[in-house]
Amino acid sequence: MLERFLDNKMAVATTGFILIIAVLGILAPVIAPNDSYANNILNKFAPMSTEYPLGTDQLGRCILSRMLYGIQPTLGLAMLTMIGTIGLGGLMGLLAGYFKGPVDEIIMRVVDVMLSFPSQIMVFAVVALLGIDVRNVILANVFIKWAWYARMIRTAVVQYRECNFVQFSRCVGTPEWFILSRHLLPSITADLAVLATLDIGWAIINISTLSFLGLGVQAPIPEWGAMLNEAKHVLTTNPIQMLVPGVAIVALVTAFNLLGDALRDVFDPKEAN
Numbered sequence: 001m002l003e004r005f006l007d008n009k010m011a012v013a014t015t016g017f018i019l020i021i022a023v024l025g026i027l028a029p030v031i032a033p034n035d036s037y038a039n040n041i042l043n044k045f046a047p048m049s050t051e052y053p054l055g056t057d058q059l060g061r062c063i064l065s066r067m068l069y070g071i072q073p074t075l076g077l078a079m080l081t082m083i084g085t086i087g088l089g090g091l092m093g094l095l096a097g098y099f100k101g102p103v104d105e106i107i108m109r110v111v112d113v114m115l116s117f118p119s120q121i122m123v124f125a126v127v128a129l130l131g132i133d134v135r136n137v138i139l140a141n142v143f144i145k146w147a148w149y150a151r152m153i154r155t156a157v158v159q160y161r162e163c164n165f166v167q168f169s170r171c172v173g174t175p176e177w178f179i180l181s182r183h184l185l186p187s188i189t190a191d192l193a194v195l196a197t198l199d200i201g202w203a204i205i206n207i208s209t210l211s212f213l214g215l216g217v218q219a220p221i222p223e224w225g226a227m228l229n230e231a232k233h234v235l236t237t238n239p240i241q242m243l244v245p246g247v248a249i250v251a252l253v254t255a256f257n258l259l260g261d262a263l264r265d266v267f268d269p270k271e272a273n
């Protein structure tokens with residue numbers, strides 16, 4: 001599997017790009033040229049220079065420094081959202097696909113109800129109900145998105161449930177928890193990996209959208225969606241202030257989506273044969 005991953009140039013390239021972005025976010029306090037919160041109204045809309053490589057915003061803050069510091073909340077919140085959605089959706093899909101019967105019916109009917117509503121509108125409704133807070137944004141995204149992953153995982157579990165190694169384990173009286181954790185969960189790891197990479201891209205877009213609308217991360221925290229919210233008022237006078245975080249969001253989401261497609265090729269059993 002490792003050899004197949006290394007042979008896939010797209011998987012290696014996108015993984016390297018994402019790791020570089022993550023490292024830049026971790027090292028932001030060290031490599032950022034300026035304090036991301038430091039205001040200097042006299043330097044507002046300053047052009048690119050050695051002191052301000054990407055110029056400054058309407059408050060005289062270094063755009064590059066805010067971009068670097070913004071990686072942690074942008075990518076970090078997306079990772080937390082992914083862990084929540086994949087964890088809850090994977091658990092529900094695993095239980096529904098394996099036990100079937102009443103368990104499957106109850107979980108899938110809940111999934112049908114959840115999927116019957118437009119996800120973005122439901123996220124707005126949950127955030128409006130719980131209040132504007134980063135934790136509520138994560139909870140809203142997990143609450144809305146888990147159902148889609150539960151259905152996807154259930155489909156994979158149903159296929160593996162009929163395999164000989166699972167049927168043999170059931171015949172010899174192996175405990176259910178052992179079959180779930182040692183047989184079925186490893187079998188769907190490839191599906192979880194692909195879904196996780198795609199989910200992070202969706203989470204970045206969704207969290208950035210909420211921050212842009214003023215419902216997510218609040219100013220002056222340097223988060224890419226919040227930076228877009230601040231830049232919308234100065235689009236004509238200082239376009240680079242909006243272009244930089246906008247291009248960064250598109251590039252990072254594209255990298256995760258391409259990584260998901262590449263991992264699907266890596267884990268494809270037909271390709272392995």
